[in-house]
Each structure stands twice: as structure tokens, then as C-alpha cells.
Amino acid sequence: MTAAPITTEQVWTALAAVPDPEIPVVSVTDMGMVRDVTVVEGRVTVTFTPTFSGCPALHVIRDSIGEAVRALGAAEVEVRSTLTPPWTTDWIQEDARERLRQYGIAPPSPTGDLSLISLDPEPTRCPRCGSFNVRMTGSFGPTLCKRLYVCDACREPFEGFKSV
Numbered sequence: 674m675t676a677a678p679i680t681t682e683q684v685w686t687a688l689a690a691v692p693d694p695e696i697p698v699v700s701v702t703d704m705g706m707v708r709d710v711t712v713v714e715g716r717v718t719v720t721f722t723p724t725f726s727g728c729p730a731l732h733v734i735r736d737s738i739g740e741a742v743r744a745l746g747a748a749e750v751e752v753r754s755t756l757t758p759p760w761t762t763d764w765i766q767e768d769a770r771e772r773l774r775q776y777g778i779a780p781p782s783p784t785g786d787l788s789l790i791s792l793d794p795e796p797t798r799c800p801r802c803g804s805f806n807v808r809m810t811g812s813f814g815p816t817l818c819k820r821l822y823v824c825d826a827c828r829e830p831f832e833g834f835k836s837v
């Protein structure tokens with residue numbers, strides 16, 4: 674008896690359960706990292722774009738994706754990473770932005786039109802009290818992906834994404 678062939682839908686479903694290694698409330702598909710899934714005669718190829726090239730979690734993501742696909746019974750799994758086109762915060766799924774906020778990470782503002790962002794960048798707001806009265810305390814958070822802020826209204830520090 675042979676198992677039913679794996680479908681791309683099954684792979685996408687499995688990937689939707691792979692958490693972002695740094696932010697466990699969102700998955701790699703929530704973050705828009707998975708760019709392509711192909712299944713050819715049981716051989717699965719997953720192409721993903723890491724959220725930031727400086728992210729140290731690259732190999733963790735690669736391993737997690739490989740494991741999730743192998744758990745479906747795939748005979749061969751290839752996980753490729755691509756930096757072209759580069760990941761943008763615009764790829765983050767809408768409902769994931771809300772979970773990021775609840776987790777205490779300020780969701781990135783849409784980068785939108787490049788001419789708009791340079792003239793009128795949407796200010797970062799405190800994920801706890803919603804105040805715009807926040808200050809950046811450092812260029813980078815614990816990883817290169819995030820920035821550290823402190824809210825002057827509720828005095829709570831929080832992490833925010835760099836919009837890229």
C-alpha cells in the first residue's frame with residue numbers, strides 16, 4: 674500500500690503550523706516568508722525568504738520547514754532560501770499583525786508607496802496603551818529584526834519591527 678501523494682495544499686497547511694522561531698505566536702506563513710511550494714512526484718521544494726538577511730534564525734527556519742514537510746511523509750524535501758525579491762513587512766498577514774500587537778510587538782506600518790513613506794512615515798505606537806509618544810532606545814532589539822522602544826505614556830519598553 675502506498676500513501677496518497679502529497680499535495681501542495683498539505684504542504685501549505687503544514688507550514689502554517691511552523692512557528693516563527695523568534696515570535697512563537699505567528700507562523701512562517703503568517704510572516705509571508707514562504708514564497709513557493711512545489712510537489713513533483715513526491716519531491717517537495719519549499720522556497721522561503723527570511724524576514725531579514727541579518728536574522729540569525731535562518732537555519733532554525735530551514736530545519737523547521739524541512740521537519741514539517743518530512744512529517745507529511747515526503748520522500749525528498751528541498752528547502753531553498755531566496756533573497757530576491759527581499760522580504761518586506763507588507764507580506765505579513767493581516768490577522769498576524771493583530772497577534773503581534775497582542776504579543777507586545779508593534780506591528781510594522783505598511784511601507785506603501787515609496788514616495789509616501791519618505792514624506793510621511795506612520796509613527797510607531799505603543800502596543801500596550803496605543804500612545805504615539807514613544808522613543809527608540811536603540812537601533813536594534815535582541816535580534817537585528819527588531820528595534821527597542823520605550824513608551825513615555827505608560828513607561829513600558831517594547832519591541833517594534835523595522836519597516837522594510
Ligand SMILES: [Zn+2]
Nearest residue numbers: 799802824827
Ligand atoms: Zn504605552
